[in-house]
Amino acid sequence: MGSVIDSQEALRELIGESSPTTQQKILDRIDDHARNLIAHSPFVLLATSAPDGSCDVSPRGDPAGSVLVLDDRTLVLADRPGNKLVDSFRNIVDNPHAGLLFLVPGMNETLRVNGRATLVSDAPYFDRLVVKGKRPRLAVVVEVEELYMHCAKAFLRSSLWEPETWPERSALPSLGTILRDQLCLAVSVEELDARLNEGSRTKQY
Known part of the structure; x- marks a missing residue:
């Protein structure tokens, strides 16, 4: 496995301490820039963990502006139809700590938010979460404890927003191909892809 870092002291000895400026950028509220x-x-990653430490990261996408800022410490994300595994939600019920990573297309910096999450099935602000005429049945309310900007290095290293670096889509398997092979399904890839594409197109909200 190699040399294992198994203590805070060993980690700091290897990496060093963060600068005072880095520490000062961590806010406990949602400022105007945030x-x-x-x-x-239009896209945010929601990270949660169960009491036993098992983790989950879930992508959340909606038109830009769909995440509500109720006040300087409170965010609301609507839930949309999905696979009903509800991994994130099961974690939140048992362990409210959550992390969010907000992305803006073309922007290399990201916004990181850590806080305590609660599931809500109805509230007056649900009317503001309606998209394409559909009102969510559930929302995640996050009380912000930490908020800060994350630098551009990861996006610059990965060239994420540069189309010329992207792989040819035809070089990658379709979801139908992956599911057929993983689940040993006796159905054609074409049929699976057609079903999946139709479901994605018609069941977004």
């Missing part, structure tokens, strides 16, 4: 980025973000 509000602006959240308003322009």
Whole structure:
């Protein structure tokens, strides 16, 4: 396995300490810049963990502006129809700690938010979460404890927003191909892909 780092002291000895400026950028509230980025973000990653430490990261996508900022410490994300595994939600019920990573297309910096999450099945602000005429049945309310900007290095290293670096889609298997092979299904890839594409197109909200 190699040289294992198994203590905070060993980690700091290897990596060093963060600068005072880095520490100072961590806020305990949603400032105007964060509000602006959240308003322009159509995609956020929601990280949760169960009491036993098992983790889950779930992608959440909606039109930009769909995540509500209720006040300087409170965010609301609507739930949309999915696979009903509800891994994130089961974790939140047992362990409210959650992390969010907001992305804005074309922007290399990201907004990180850590806080305590609660599941809500109805509230007056649900009317503001309606998209394409569909009102969510569930929302995640996050009380912000930490908020800060994450630098551009990861996106610059990966060239994520540069189309010329992207692989040819035809070089990668379709979801139908993957599921057929993983589940040993006796159905054609074409039929699976058609079903999956239709479901994605018609059951977004």
